[in-house]
Amino acid sequence: MKRIVYFILIDLLRNKFVILYTILLALLSFSAFSMQDSSSKGILTLLNIMLLVIPLVSVLFSTTYLFNSSEFIELLLSQPVSRKRLWFGIYSGLIISLMLAFLIGAGLPMLYYADWQLSLIMIFSGLLVTCIFVSIAFVSVVISKDKSKGMGVSILLWLYFSLLFDGILLFIIFQFSDYPIEKVMALATATSPVDLARIVVLLRMDASAMLGYTGAVFKDLFGDTNGLYLAMGLLVCWAILPFLISIKLFQKKDL
């Protein structure tokens, strides 16, 4: 399996898109830090951009990569390779290359400009969000028969997690504002990795105003430290579970 990862990495690290993504992240980080006067403001700006860009790039790039290499997957499966190991190998290759792009493009500037503790939290949640959306892409690829359907599912999922979810949440809050819905809302937050990642970073910062409703609920219910651990734990679950589901489905899939 190490071999598969190694060769997929060779292919991916030369991929123009991964290089472009790194440059884009670097440009975004530098501009975020140089436009704001304080580094924590820079981090906040960056956080909001990252939470939009990372999921989109991770999910779309993984989906296209998987569909474009479907014949290559067939070729490898005609070799003595188990499906589980192959799938895991491609997953590892994809997350490693996207994580590297993130570390170089956004991680280094953050460490340079901002407080290192805060940067580490940002980097950690950025890496997790990358993992999560690559996993989600694997699910959408394995449940779709052709490329256009797969891309559609991936875009819809991104749209849901990045935009629609907040809208739905807002709608529910307004409709049921007369009732004690805090716990339900905290539960609902657990179903959105993007929100969780935002909460993780904001809980570490002195920016309660930015926490938003779900973040405030989270802080209220679990406190700073526990809330942080819980949110991180949930993020890790989000990174692993969809991928496990996709492995299960992939083992039964016809190629």
Add this chain to the structure above:
Amino acid sequence: MIRLANVTKRYGKLQVLHDVNLDCSSGQCIALIGPNGCGKTTVIKSILGMVIPDSGNIYFQDQSIKNGFKYRHHIGYMPQIGHYPQNMTIGQVIEMIRSIRGVNMFDEDLLNAYRLKEMYHKRMNALSGGTIQKVSASIAFLFNPDVLILDEPTAGLDPLAAEILKEKIIAERQRNKLILITSHLLSELDDLVSQLVFMQEGNIVFHKDIELLKQETGENKVSGVILKSMKAGIA
């Protein structure tokens, strides 16, 4: 060597394989023929474990291939159209498959005959369709497998390269290997095949020795035999 027992497969409403039984033994060169969409590729893919049958079993050396992958050590497969990672060089692709196989004995006849080693540094996205086919063929034969599965092997190859491949197939057959071929180029099959499997709409219409068929149909070319049987099959 390879046995399909009551293999059934459907994609949604479309039944691709109806209760297919097939027995392939070593030393044979078997041509899978039939009109487009008759289930040839599905048969090949189920043997390779890419398509999982709804019911029935496939045995490789009397072992069911279900959930296994090690049996593929003994199979060399050449796809109809090979697609490889665009940014890898020929050398890297071959190196990768070598390391996956973990074998140290190589049959480099085709690599040498096609002069691929001189092009090891070229990236896959810079290659022509024919060269990619040459790479696929070389990979299929590289590990000296007991079974060769060739899906439209000569499509896209220039006459010289096709001839080299044909000679290689004949040589391998004489070494008591099992060779499964699908092809639409009937004239190509003439000196190659020893048995014919004719499929239609997911059924195997017949599986016979070529000599026997030649006698039955009174033709002395494989292409004639096939055409006559196909017409008989449709009628």
